[in-house]
Amino acid sequence: MHCYCVTHHGQPLEDVEKEIPQPKGTEVLLQVKAAGLCHTDLHLWEGYYDLGGGKRLSLEDRGLKPPLTLSHEITGQVVAVGPDAESVRVGMVSLVHPWIGCGECNYCKRGEENLCAKPQQLGIAKPGGFAEYIIVPHPRYLVNIAGLDLAEAAPLACAGVTTYSALKKFGDLIQSEPVVIIGAGGLGLMALELLKAMQAKGAIVVDIDDGKLEAARAAGALSVINSRSEDAAQQLIQATDGGARLILDLVGSNPTLSLALASAARGGHIVICGLMGGEIKLSIPVIPMRPLTIQGSYVGTVEELRELVELVKETHMSAIPVKKLPISQINSAFEDLKDGKVIGRIVLIHEN
Template sequence: MQMRCYCVTHHGQPLELVQREAPQPTGTEVLVRVKAAGLCHSDLHIWEGYNDLGGGKKLSLADRGIKLPLTMSHEICGEVVSAGPEAGDVKAGTMAVVHPWIGCGQCVACLRGEENICTKPQSLGVMRDGGFGDYVIVPHPRYLVDLGGLDPVKAAPLACAGVTTYSAIKKFGTRIHDEPVVIIGAGGLGMMAIEVLKALGAKGAIVVDVDAAKREAALKEGALAAIDARAPDAVEQVVKATGGGARAVLDLVGATPTVRLALDACTRGGHVVIVGLMGGDITLSLPIIPMRPLKIEGSYVGTLPELRELVALMREGKMQPSPVSSRPLGEINAALEALARGLVVGRQVLIP
């Protein structure tokens, strides 16, 4: 059985269409026919071949163990085709969203259910081939979360944009119910974060972004306010909108100016969670952290139980899909270019 896939064969070059034999599942593996695959901003970093560490330093993907050629996309919805002899009772035709953040299964992190921070990750679309093809191999059926009738195109972003923002927002604890969360970045993750906050019954979101169209889209999705990150008084606007300073800031960009804005806009006792990987560095006066006192935390994607919780929220009608636009898989290079140029509102989902 032949399949198509679009692969990164050279960093920074257009993805190449490759025809190959479809993989056959062995052991506990499951073969899934891809129905929808989301394009994430972190795919841009994989395509480019590095992460910006600031100060002229770069972390190459080769140093992270990522090898080419690679089929990207870690936001995958699909239909079960077949399974290996040790996969158990897996029904062909089942529609599921795939949890892509797969670990080694043996380290301390994996044994406590945090495969997403495994030191030897096997993540789909990053370490192993992902969803920009006709089929994908999923190592075990436990990584399949039944869609229960959800639209695969609208549900695919749950595997990254959804579970990433859900996991990050949970780190704020109960304060999301007392004061609005400041969200820096109104791209695919920002739009999803607004929906997650609404589903959790939070106070609301104040969105900060450089793009006027994205700020307008965030207001349409229900943001309480939208602030231009490049405004000279952006920090003052955030402080005023939060009634004296933010207690919860979700930085979905993760660049030097956004982290600085997040810290400057916090009140005493503020909590900043950084998700974005745009890169850079900051200089921070250490006494300020205990004196204010500030909590600065990183958050990396999410766990399998969190994805199950998130899908359940959408299946039960408690959470609405964030804005998505679909296009044929053959347009993947055009989709990458649009994302790189900042022209995308919400999430792009490719359909094989």
């Protein structure tokens, strides 16, 4: 089978020929149909996360070395099952929950595999969707997406479940308070559609790219603000009638968190999903005196992914813009994402 692998960080992915794996035990073999490309893939391709102050967290420090087969946004068809794989049939079309843990720790036993300290994520620790076939360790990670477009459904496994899990952390306030969404890329547009499906008040969207802001406006944003403006924080305070109660930072950089802190209301709740990197200094008394909640959110659980797919089906939620490309164009797709040219999501289609 063809695998498009990172063999050297920052260099073009290579088409590597490998044997088709055979499922054992509870494993399931999927023929990959569509595989999304997201910013996490970009960090993995580059080989590090920016920690700010000149510090980096390298993949090698996390025990991850090339060759790597990326993509954790995967839809495919079951073509073979291991002898112990139950409740799954050959021919079933599924979305894969990639955020897999060790299966033995307390997090995993509580269903919070995305928080496991010994992660086995597909497309990161284990081979992902930029290959013609992929092994899924157990049928419980397969989510039935009958009736959904395979390419449009693929981003639900990351952009979808990440924003869904993050928005749930705001609780019922999303019904009465607008959410400030920082970042109008694939996750930002997904969050906009989710807020509509959840019958929430709506969102004010912030980005540095006017083209992405126009896409957000077209998707139903209450208003949009270019954060390059010197008075962006004041614009946000005015748009939220005195300060934002709910802020979703989908970029996760020094400028975006600084903007969030500058525009947050008393009692503001900031949830950070983005991993662009950097560091920030914050006076500790500010947190209890305002008082602020600053919370991280990392992808989501398999149950949240199932909830999300059901929400999509029940509400007929619109998909985010998806640019479908043949997998053979994967390197140009990486360059477009790196250069900020992507509206929504690029999904690579396997020509099988």
